[in-house]
Amino acid sequence: AQKITQTQPGMFVQEKEAVTLDCTYDTSDPSYGLFWYKQPSSGEMIFLIYQGSYDQQNATEGRYSLNFQKARKSANLVISASQLGDSAMYFCAMRGVYSSASKIIFGSGTRLSIRP
Amino acid sequence: GAVVSQHPSRVICKSGTSVKIECRSLDFQATTMFWYRQFPKQSLMLMATSNEGSKATYEQGVEKDKFLINHASLTLSTLTVTSAHPEDSSFYICSARSTLLGEKLFFGSGTQLSVL
Numbered sequence: 062a063q064k065i066t067q068t069q070p071g072m073f074v075q076e077k078e079a080v081t082l083d084c085t086y087d088t089s090d091p092s093y094g095l096f097w098y099k100q101p102s103s104g105e106m107i108f109l110i111y112q113g114s115y116d117q118q119n120a121t122e123g124r125y126s127l128n129f130q131k132a133r134k135s136a137n138l139v140i141s142a143s144q145l146g147d148s149a150m151y152f153c154a155m156r157g158v159y160s161s162a163s164k165i166i167f168g169s170g171t172r173l174s175i176r177p
Numbered sequence: 178g179a180v181v182s183q184h185p186s187r188v189i190c191k192s193g194t195s196v197k198i199e200c201r202s203l204d205f206q207a208t209t210m211f212w213y214r215q216f217p218k219q220s221l222m223l224m225a226t227s228n229e230g231s232k233a234t235y236e237q238g239v240e241k242d243k244f245l246i247n248h249a250s251l252t253l254s255t256l257t258v259t260s261a262h263p264e265d266s267s268f269y270i271c272s273a274r275s276t277l278l279g280e281k282l283f284f285g286s287g288t289q290l291s292v293l
Contacts, residue, residue, distance in 0.1 A: 094280045104268060105283035106221075113280070150222060156280065164211065165272075165282055166220045 063088045065155050065168035073174050074143050081128070081172050082138040084153030095136040096154040096165065097127065106152075112136060138173075140173075148175045179205045181273050183285025190261055192291055198256045198288045200271030206251035207273035211282070212244075215268040227254055245264040 064087040072121040098105040107164040112120045112127045120127045129135040180203040213221040227233035227248035245257040270287040
């Protein structure tokens, strides 16, 4: 079985500061992928970053980076130099390659609020 | 970039009626489409996974006779909520994946269903 855990229901961060959103996972798949999505109040799901379990380096996409620690089964999202527009719900997600028939499951989410 | 169009964005219906939600991949062929349901301030719950031309695979606890999924082509999947009741009121969001486009899931903009 697969499981994604996000332990921070909400976070407040000052504008321009860096922020780390926590995500831990559990899976029996030897190969899997980890995602982060952003959901603003409009409801759309915006892809931020992807990390494959066998990728040698941590993924980075602009201001987003994924701190992947395989032994700890964690995939924290780091947002550098936060902006007011970063205020949204953030979801960590996982896809197992073999046992789960490609379905992607989501964590419970973290609501990030950026203070001016 | 790859776009997924979902219609309608909002629907209000009377209890007992059926509602159809369409999900189209506009500029790519979707190998797999997923349907999620999201209650307010909660995470996305996977309802079913569908591959073109085959029956959808429903998650445990999701009534396949109530939530009819048709994936007739590589660019169109529909979700029909049959005999809708107030407890079916929710945000429904589809997503699509193409093996040619890598691991990313592309999401529709969601449908807010309200059953009176």
